[in-house]
Structures are given as C-alpha cells and as structure tokens.
Amino acid sequence: MSDARSSRIEGLHKMTPADRLQAVAAKAGLGNEAIASLAQAAEGRIELADRLVENAISSIAIPIGVATNMIVDGREVLVPMATEESSVIAAVCNAAKRCRPTGGFFTSSSGPVMAAQIQLLGASDPEQVRLKVYERLDEIRTICNETDPLLVKFGGGFRDIEVRVIETAEGPMTIVHIIVDTRDAMGANAVNSMAEALAPRLVEWTGARSLLRILTNLADRRVVRARAVWPLEEIGGEEVRDDMISAYHFADADPYRAATHNKGIMNGVSAVVLATGNDTRAIEAGAHSFVARNGHYGSMSRWEEDADGNLVGILEMPMAVGLIGGATKIHPTAQACLKLLGVETADQLARIIVSIGLAQNFAAMRALATTGIQKGHMALHAQNVALLVGATGDEIDQVASELKALGKVRQDVAEEILARLRAGK
Numbered sequence: 160m161s162d163a164r165s166s167r168i169e170g171l172h173k174m175t176p177a178d179r180l181q182a183v184a185a186k187a188g189l190g191n192e193a194i195a196s197l198a199q200a201a202e203g204r205i206e207l208a209d210r211l212v213e214n215a216i217s218s219i220a221i222p223i224g225v226a227t228n229m230i231v232d233g234r235e236v237l238v239p240m241a242t243e244e245s246s247v248i249a250a251v252c253n254a255a256k257r258c259r260p261t262g263g264f265f266t267s268s269s270g271p272v273m274a275a276q277i278q279l280l281g282a283s284d285p286e287q288v289r290l291k292v293y294e295r296l297d298e299i300r301t302i303c304n305e306t307d308p309l310l311v312k313f314g315g316g317f318r319d320i321e322v323r324v325i326e327t328a329e330g331p332m333t334i335v336h337i338i339v340d341t342r343d344a345m346g347a348n349a350v351n352s353m354a355e356a357l358a359p360r361l362v363e364w365t366g367a368r369s370l371l372r373i374l375t376n377l378a379d380r381r382v383v384r385a386r387a388v389w390p391l392e393e394i395g396g397e398e399v400r401d402d403m404i405s406a407y408h409f410a411d412a413d414p415y416r417a418a419t420h421n422k423g424i425m426n427g428v429s430a431v432v433l434a435t436g437n438d439t440r441a442i443e444a445g446a447h448s449f450v451a452r453n454g455h456y457g458s459m460s461r462w463e464e465d466a467d468g469n470l471v472g473i474l475e476m477p478m479a480v481g482l483i484g485g486a487t488k489i490h491p492t493a494q495a496c497l498k499l500l501g502v503e504t505a506d507q508l509a510r511i512i513v514s515i516g517l518a519q520n521f522a523a524m525r526a527l528a529t530t531g532i533q534k535g536h537m538a539l540h541a542q543n544v545a546l547l548v549g550a551t552g553d554e555i556d557q558v559a560s561e562l563k564a565l566g567k568v569r570q571d572v573a574e575e576i577l578a579r580l581r582a583g584k
C-alpha cells in the first residue's frame with residue numbers, strides 16, 4: 160500500500176460516522192457512488208451502528224423472510240429468518256408443511272446453563288489444586304452471585320463447579336469450570352465477569368497462576384432437542400425415505416459430507432439467530448464443537464424409520480441464545496423479530512431455532528436424495544444472476560425466466576439475454 164493508501168488513519172474512532180466515511184473514502188479513493196451506497200445503507204441506523212461497533216461507517220441490510228407452516232410444541236409460529244442465501248426460507252416452509260399432519264416439531268431442553276473456564280497453571284501438583292478448588296465451593300458461589308445480583312434476582316446465578324486436570328504440550332493444567340444459569344441471557348458477559356472476579360481468589364487459595372478466564376462456546380449443558388415425524392406420503396414413498404436415511408449415514412460417517420450436511424442445518428439456525436440479534440459465531444462454534452466432542456466429526460442430526468415406516472428426524476445441539484444482552488435488546492429489528500416470534504423466554508426461542516434447523520435439514524436431504532439441490536436453488540439463483548448483470552424492474556423476471564427455460568443459469572447467458580431485451584429483439 161502506498162503512503163496515500165496507508166491503513167493508518169489518525170483519530171478515526173473519535174470522528175462522527177459521516178466524517179469517518181469521508182476519511183476512509185479519501186484514503187481508499189472511493190468514488191461518489193460507493194460513498195453514497197455506504198451512506199444510504201445505514202440511513203436512520205448509523206447512530207445504532209456507531210454504538211454497536213468501533214469505527215462504524217455503514218451497515219449492511221440482510222433480507223428477512225418469514226418461515227410459515229411451523230408448529231413447535233403445539234404452537235403455530237411465524238419465524239423470521241435473516242439470510243442472503245436463496246431458497247433457505249422456501250425449503251423450511253416446505254419441510255414444515257410436510258410434517259404438519261404429525262403435529263410439527265416436539266422439543267426438549269436442558270435449560271439455560273453456561274460455563275466459563277479459568278486456566279490454572281504453574282502448580283507443582285495440579286491434582287491438589289483441583290481438590291483445593293472443590294473445597295471452596297461455598298465461597299465460589301458467593302463470589303459469583305455477588306458479581307451479578309440482577310441475574311440472581313431473575314432466578315439464575317451460580318450452580319456448580321467442575322474441575323479437570325488436562326494434559327497439554329507443556330504439561331498438566333487445572334481447568335476450573337464455573338457453571339451458571341444465565342436465564343434469558345446468552346450469558347457470555349455474565350459468566351466472563353464471574354470468571355474474572357473469581358480467578359484472583361483461586362490463585363490465593365491454590366498457589367497456582369491464573370491465565371485465561373472466559374466462557375466456553377461448547378455449551379454442552381445448554382442443549383436443545385427437536386424431533387419431527389414426516390409421514391411416508393409426504394416424503395414421496397419408501398424409496399425416498401430409504402435414500403434420505405442413506406444420505407444421513409453418509410454424512411455421519413464422512414466429515415467431507417458432514418461439513419455440508421451441517422452447513423445446511425446452520426443455514427436455518429443462523430438465519431433465526433441473526434434475525435433476533437443473537438451471536439451467530441457463538442452458535443456456530445458451539446454446534447460444530449458439540450458434534451466433534453468425541454473426536455469424530457459427523458452429522459448434527461439423526462434420521463431413522465419409525466414402526467409405521469415414517470421418517471423421524473432428531474436434532475440435538477447447544478443453543479446459547481438470549482432475549483437480553485448483546486444486540487437483542489438494542490437493535491429495533493431484532494426486537495421486532497422477537498415480537499413476531501411471540502417468545503417470552505430464551506429457552507422458547509432456542510427450541511424454535513433448533514426446530515428450524517431440523518426442517519432445513521429435511522428439505523436439503525430430500526432434495527439431494529431426489530431431484531438434486533440445483534433445481535430449487537436455480538429458480539431463485541436465476542434472479543440473483545439477472546440482478547448481477549444489471550437487470551432492473553421487469554427485466555429481472557424476464558431474464559430469470561429465460562435463464563431457467565434454457566437450463567443455463569449463467570452470467571454470460573444472462574448478459575446476452577439482457578442485451579437482446581434492451582435492443583428490443
């Protein structure tokens with residue numbers, strides 16, 4: 160980068176977002192069109208963006224669509240999904256419709272319990288450190304609960320400790336987990352604060368040195384399960400059912416397939432997590448590490464045939480989402496999405512999200528085991544390609560339908576069609 164394009168911009172964080180945008184644009188040589196686009200994208204929301212992140216200059220609007228047909232634990236629910244990927248929402252609507260005859264999705268949950276880790280090292284006997292920590296259970300409870308009296312007031316707070324000695328490349332370490340009920344909060348800040356408050360006391364009691372103090376996103380005490388039954392006639396018969404089960408066995412055995420199978424589940428999950436202002440990275444990290452916790456990376460879901468020959472799907476995964484904290488309460492769009500969902504607790508939200516993940520998985524597996532994924536995908540993708548080549552207004556549908564009719568959803572073909580349309584041929 161030449162000097163003029165240096166990434167150093169003195170005092171950028173102190174500027175107003177509008178001045179910041181100008182300063183960045185000048186450095187990067189952005190033209191008026193790009194500046195206008197960035198300014199316009201954040202119109203009416205730039206103050207919020209500025210409060211949420213550092214050095215804010217704009218924001219990006221991701222479409223929110225609504226998944227219909229969902230019944231979760233007997234309740235009809237409309238689910239907002241924020242995603243830029245075509246056909247994700249249509250797939251959920253279709254899968255949810257096909258399990259309505261059997262009552263939709265049935266869920267259970269282990270409750271909103273999170274854990275933070277405190278790393279203790281440098282002690283001559285890590286096992287002794289482990290026992291010394293357990294001996295202080297009552298004091299630990301007091302320290303943790305005093306750190307977050309509000310959480311305790313809402314029925315949450317410290318629940319337990321778990322202390323492990325792990326082997327590492329530099330020898331054994333003692334790892335303390337503080338286990339906390341975080342109620343309607345995702346809980347990262349809540350448990351991190353407790354870990355930081357507790358660590359100096361652990362040092363005092365054990366003579367070890369404390370290093371890292373932070374939550375684990377492998378929230379294996381905050382697991383939600385969803386189950387649904389798809390009647391044989393809704394799947395397309397025994398052959399499709401058996402092929403879907405074979406598709407599942409493939410994913411469960413092979414990490415190359417599992418990565419994409421699970422990505423499909425997360426298409427649904429992350430879209431609701433994002434729409435409600437929750438932390439998508441925390442959920443993704445928890446989901447993947449939970450699958451791989453025993454050393455093999457396989458399918459997040461399970462699929463089997465029931466006694467009547469119907470297809471049963473089960474999804475069990477950590478779901479650390481909140482209704483309070485992070486952007487959930489501050490972002491008006493997230494608030495509106497939570498209203499749309501009609502949930503009163505974080506646990507209800509978590510159950511809906513896992514149900515959406517299962518619906519998404521059903522749709523993707525059924526498409527893959529029958530017509531292939533491209534048929535449904537291409538219909539919506541054709542519109543994206545039309546937009547990409549600059550089609551506007553009615554041209555978008557005209558270009559997209561020609562692309563589909565030709566069976567060639569490609570940018571070069573779209574360019575030709577658009578040029579022909581504009582030439583009036």
Ligand code: NAD
Nearest residue numbers: 309310313341342343344345346347348349438441484485
């Ligand atoms: P927070 O600290 O903003 O809010 C939680 C607090 O709200 C509680 O500690 C409690 O004091 C209060 N509260 C009021 N009413 C409550 C109720 N009904 N239930 C529970 N608590 C109630 O948020 P948080 O959930 O502790 O942290 C979430 C944020 O932390 C997210 O923005 C996330 O991105 C971020 N974060 C994540 C990680 C990670 O995942 N590794 C690490 C650091 C921070």
